[in-house]
Amino acid sequence: METSKEMEMKNIPTQASQKFRNFPMVPRVVFGNGSFDQLGDILLPKRKNSDVPIIYLVDDVFEDSDLHARIPRIFSDQIIFISADEEPKTEQVDALVQMIRESYVEMPSGIVGIGGGTLLDLAKAVAILLNNKGNAADYQGWDLVRRESVYHVGIPTISGTGAEVSRTTVLLGTEKKLGINSDYTTFDQVILDPELTKGVPKEQWFYTGMDCFIHCIESLNGTYLNAFSQSYGEKALDLCKEVFLDTIAEEESRNKLMMASWHGGMSIAYSQVGVAHALSYGLGYQLGIKHGLGNCLVFQYLEEFYPEGVAIFNEMRKKHQIELPKDVCSKLSDHDFDAMISIAMGMEPLWENALGENWKSVITPAKLKSIYKKI
Numbered sequence: 001m002e003t004s005k006e007m008e009m010k011n012i013p014t015q016a017s018q019k020f021r022n023f024p025m026v027p028r029v030v031f032g033n034g035s036f037d038q039l040g041d042i043l044l045p046k047r048k049n050s051d052v053p054i055i056y057l058v059d060d061v062f063e064d065s066d067l068h069a070r071i072p073r074i075f076s077d078q079i080i081f082i083s084a085d086e087e088p089k090t091e092q093v094d095a096l097v098q099m100i101r102e103s104y105v106e107m108p109s110g111i112v113g114i115g116g117g118t119l120l121d122l123a124k125a126v127a128i129l130l131n132n133k134g135n136a137a138d139y140q141g142w143d144l145v146r147r148e149s150v151y152h153v154g155i156p157t158i159s160g161t162g163a164e165v166s167r168t169t170v171l172l173g174t175e176k177k178l179g180i181n182s183d184y185t186t187f188d189q190v191i192l193d194p195e196l197t198k199g200v201p202k203e204q205w206f207y208t209g210m211d212c213f214i215h216c217i218e219s220l221n222g223t224y225l226n227a228f229s230q231s232y233g234e235k236a237l238d239l240c241k242e243v244f245l246d247t248i249a250e251e252e253s254r255n256k257l258m259m260a261s262w263h264g265g266m267s268i269a270y271s272q273v274g275v276a277h278a279l280s281y282g283l284g285y286q287l288g289i290k291h292g293l294g295n296c297l298v299f300q301y302l303e304e305f306y307p308e309g310v311a312i313f314n315e316m317r318k319k320h321q322i323e324l325p326k327d328v329c330s331k332l333s334d335h336d337f338d339a340m341i342s343i344a345m346g347m348e349p350l351w352e353n354a355l356g357e358n359w360k361s362v363i364t365p366a367k368l369k370s371i372y373k374k375i
Helices: 004-009 035-046 066-070 090-103 117-129 202-220 227-245 250-269 275-287 291-299 307-319 334-345 348-355 365-372
Strands: 028-031 054-059 078-082 110-115 152-156 168-172 177-181 189-192
Touching (some): 028 035, 035 066, 035 152, 054 117, 078 117, 090 117, 090 168, 117 152, 117 168, 117 177, 202 227, 202 250, 202 275, 202 291, 202 307, 227 307, 275 348, 275 365, 291 307, 334 365
Parallel strands (some): 054 078, 152 189
Antiparallel strands (some): 168 177
16 A cells, blocks of 8 residues: 555545645636626736737537526627536647647636536636647646636526536546546636526436535544534535425525535535545546536445444435436446446546545455445
C-alpha cells in the first residue's frame, strides 16, 4: 500500500492531508422562482466590451423553449446547444475550447452553463481550459490546475448532482473517468431558480435526486466526516426524505430538492463520496451509463456497506414506482469487467472515506466483480 507521502506526490488527497484543506465556496448565489431573469444584470459588469462575448453552453432540450428566448444574449454573445444524453468527455471540452479560441481574438467575458450536471461540468471545464495550457485530460486529478478560470456561471435546470456548488468537474476521458478537482473549478456565480426544473421527466428527476441522497449517505457514513460536512449532509438528507417520502406540493418539492442538491454538494466538498460513486464511475466509463442512474444501479446492492441508506432508497423507489434496468452487465466480457474494476479501484480517496486506510483488505477485484455481476 502506498504511503501518505507517495499519495500526496500523486496529488491524491489522503484523509490526513484533506483534514484542514482551505476549500473555496461559490462566492455569489441567487435563489428564488424567476431569479433567472436577473442573469443579464449579473453579467453586465463582467462584460469587457461589445466584441468580447459571453458564451452560453445550454442543454439542447431548451433549443425551442421559452428559456432560450430569455437568455440575455447581446452583442457578440454565442449560444451553443449541447446534448446531455452522454456523459461529458475530455475531448468534448477540448473541441469547445478550440472552437472558442479560433472564433474570438480575446478571451470570452464569461462562460455560462445552463442545464443539468453534464452542462455544468462542461462549463466549469471549458472555463478552466480557456486559461490553462494543454488538454482537459491533463487536469483530471486533484489540484493540477495552476491558473484561475475564466469567469463562469452555473444555472442548474435539474436538482441533485451538486455540480453547481462542487469544486470538481467529472469528465470521461480515453483512459479514465475522473474529475478536475481544483480551487479554480468552483463557479463564480450560481443562479438557483426552482422554476427551471419544471417538466423534468420522472425517472430523470428520481435518478438525479438519488445522486444527492447517495451523496449524503456516503458522506455521513464516511471516515472523512466532520462537523462541517455533517451539518450540510444531515440537512440535505432531511430534505431528500421530505421530497421523496412525504406528500408535499410540487412547488415546495422543487424548492426543497434544489436546496438538498446545494447542501449535498457542500457536504462532500469537505469530505468525500464512497462505494456507490466509485463503482458508478466504472459503469460510466465502460458502458456510458449516466451518473445518477449508475449510482442507483450500484446502490441497490450495497446493503453490506450502507444498510439503513439502502432500506430508505428502496422505500423511495417503491413509492415512486421506479423500475431499474436489469441485466445491464449480463453480457459483459472479462475484459469489460476488468476495465470497470480498474476505474473503480483507482478511486482511492472514495474507498478511504468509505472504509478507512485499510480499505484494500476489504475491497478486491473479485469483490467488485461480484457486485457488478448483480447489476
